[in-house]
Amino acid sequence: MANVEPLIRVRDTWMSFPGKSNGKYVHVLENVNFDIRAGEFVCIVGPSGCGKSTMLNILGGFLKETRGEVRVEGAPVTGPDPGRIFVFQENGVFPWLTVEQNVGFGLLARPEGEREQRVKHYIQMVGLTGFEKSYPRELSGGMRQRVEIARALAAEARVLYMDEPFGALDFLTRLKMRNDLIRIWQAEHKTVIFVTHDIEEAVQMADRVLVMSRRPATVQAEVVVDLPRPRDLDAPGYLEARDKIFSIMGMDAHGGGAGEPK
Amino acid sequence: MSGSSGNGKGAAVRVRVERGKLFLPIGTIILFLLAWDVAVRISGSDLFPTPIQVAKGIKELAEKGLLLKYIVASLFRVSWGFGGAVLVGVPLGLVLGWFRPAFFAMNPLIQILRPISPIAWIPVAILWFGVKDTAPIFLIFLASVFPITVSAMAAVQNMQSVYIRAAQNFGLTGFSLFRRVIFPAALPQIITGIRIALGVAWLVVVAAEMIAVNSGLGYLIIDARNAGKRYDLVVAGMALIGAIGLVLDLLVRRLEKFDEVRWGYGQR
Numbered sequence: 001m002a003n004v005e006p007l008i009r010v011r012d013t014w015m016s017f018p019g020k021s022n023g024k025y026v027h028v029l030e031n032v033n034f035d036i037r038a039g040e041f042v043c044i045v046g047p048s049g050c051g052k053s054t055m056l057n058i059l060g061g062f063l064k065e066t067r068g069e070v071r072v073e074g075a076p077v078t079g080p081d082p083g084r085i086f087v088f089q090e091n092g093v094f095p096w097l098t099v100e101q102n103v104g105f106g107l108l109a110r111p112e113g114e115r116e117q118r119v120k121h122y123i124q125m126v127g128l129t130g131f132e133k134s135y136p137r138e139l140s141g142g143m144r145q146r147v148e149i150a151r152a153l154a155a156e157a158r159v160l161y162m163d164e165p166f167g168a169l170d171f172l173t174r175l176k177m178r179n180d181l182i183r184i185w186q187a188e189h190k191t192v193i194f195v196t197h198d199i200e201e202a203v204q205m206a207d208r209v210l211v212m213s214r215r216p217a218t219v220q221a222e223v224v225v226d227l228p229r230p231r232d233l234d235a236p237g238y239l240e241a242r243d244k245i246f247s248i249m250g251m252d253a254h255g256g257g258a259g260e261p262k
Numbered sequence: 263m264s265g266s267s268g269n270g271k272g273a274a275v276r277v278r279v280e281r282g283k284l285f286l287p288i289g290t291i292i293l294f295l296l297a298w299d300v301a302v303r304i305s306g307s308d309l310f311p312t313p314i315q316v317a318k319g320i321k322e323l324a325e326k327g328l329l330l331k332y333i334v335a336s337l338f339r340v341s342w343g344f345g346g347a348v349l350v351g352v353p354l355g356l357v358l359g360w361f362r363p364a365f366f367a368m369n370p371l372i373q374i375l376r377p378i379s380p381i382a383w384i385p386v387a388i389l390w391f392g393v394k395d396t397a398p399i400f401l402i403f404l405a406s407v408f409p410i411t412v413s414a415m416a417a418v419q420n421m422q423s424v425y426i427r428a429a430q431n432f433g434l435t436g437f438s439l440f441r442r443v444i445f446p447a448a449l450p451q452i453i454t455g456i457r458i459a460l461g462v463a464w465l466v467v468v469a470a471e472m473i474a475v476n477s478g479l480g481y482l483i484i485d486a487r488n489a490g491k492r493y494d495l496v497v498a499g500m501a502l503i504g505a506i507g508l509v510l511d512l513l514v515r516r517l518e519k520f521d522e523v524r525w526g527y528g529q530r
Contacts, residue, residue: 060431062427062430079430080427080430080431080433081431081433082431082432082433084431085431085432086427086428086431088424088427088428090422090424091424092424092425092427092428094425094428094443094446094447095525095526096446096447096449096521096522096523096525097446098521105432105442106432106433135521135524135525136525137524137525155432
């Protein structure tokens with residue numbers, strides 16, 4: 001396997017934005033390096049505003065890195081790709097379409113029979129059977145995120161880029177969404193890159209957690225979470241991984257220390 | 263999910279609110295008519311009509327066959343002028359909202375033309391089109407094309423970028439991006455612009471008919487005044503204009519109830 005290129009390869013990647021005044025640049029990413037293998041579930045954590053979303057947007061093709069090498073599926077990223085779908089925190093479900101029209105959005109070129117079958121399958125997978133004809137405004141926030149995930153899966157996305165997708169949900173819904181996402185990921189063998197500022201969330205789900213530093217951000221550490229799923233949140237291995245990330249970010253697990261994220 | 267079920271108390275409150283929606287405005291109108299009637303009687307005016315006289319005037323118009331004729335004439339002009347404004351304004355606004363260079367090129371001109379009252383165009387319209395139906399239709403078109411264009415333009419510019427990004431992620435470009443995402447995302451605000459424009463169009467048709475033609479509700483008002491100070495018919499014309507304006511607005515409001523656009527109007 002040593003010579004096979006990983007699914008995602010980020011090398012020496014920098015990102016700067018023009019600042020608000022006096023022609024200075026704001027350096028957001030500095031010398032970021034990581035690899036992600038096909039089928040992995042990787043979480044990216046870091047302090048608020050550190051640039052982890054920026055990194056995800058570069059992977060998704062919505063932003064272009066200032067310099068460096070960003071290769072996904074064997075080629076440099078030149079723009080968004082239907083095989084690699086972004087799931088937005090602010091929810092990109094189209095409010096003028098029903099649940100089933102949203103889920104079928106990426107499938108219009110398919111024959112009708114296949115489309116209907118896929119839509120039905122993925123609506124069932126995310127637990128929205130019975131809501132096919134509902135409009136997003138009639139659904140809760142968690143259900144709308146399920147629609148967006150189903151829409152990505154139905155379109156046969158190989159990679160899901162998830163930008164704090166559960167950030168706006170309440171605590172219990174968030175827990176349920178995490179379990180369901182893991183179940184779907186295990187059934188579908190997708191590659192998931194999941195950005196969050198919630199360390200617990202990352203350790204509950206990920207194979208591997210990339211910890212980013214404050215701005216200008218780089219990958220500060222990588223924590224492998226080699227624990228069976230569903231994860232026991234009291235298991236020593238879980239607590240160890242969690243505390244390790246907290247200490248890398250300069251905090252203890254009870255929220256003390258410097259640089260507490262929002 | 264909005265899960266409030268119709269329990270007894272809630273249903274009772276709702277019925278009371280619904281009744282209030284019906285009876286309160288009717289009560290207000292009755293009070294208004296009473297006050298009007300009393301005021302005319304106290305003043306002893308023999309020119310300004312009481313509500314009853316106005317109702318009789320409307321009946322007289324109906325019997326002469328003028329009522330329907332004038333209403334149809336006015337609605338005909340609005341249909342053409344306003345319809346043309348929708349056909350031009352919506353695509354133009356979408357394009358200006360999406361393509362920045364087109365916006366920079368056209369927006370200043372639009373903002374200069376927009377504040378010119380359609381009434382100011384009347385002499386120009388008569389010069390260009392004569393005293394025919396074309397002149398008021400042109401004025402109505404002018405009056406309604408700007409609100410429609412500007413609302414479509416603003417709708418595209420203020421659209422949540424997440425919809426565009428999601429659409430691009432699914433590989434949509436060009437016309438299919440427009441048709442499947444930009445247009446439906448802009449539609450609620452476009453309908454609001456259309457509603458405003460229809461109100462303006464109705465205002466303008468009456469003004470235009472006072473000068474440029476010899477039929478319609480605006481003509482009725484001027485004609486009734488000039489041919490014998492028939493103020494009962496003048497006020498009848500005004501009342502008809504108001505009532506039809508209300509009906510037109512209610513019709514456009516129905517567009518806002520469709521599932522494809524209801525998301526755009528917040529919680530009501």
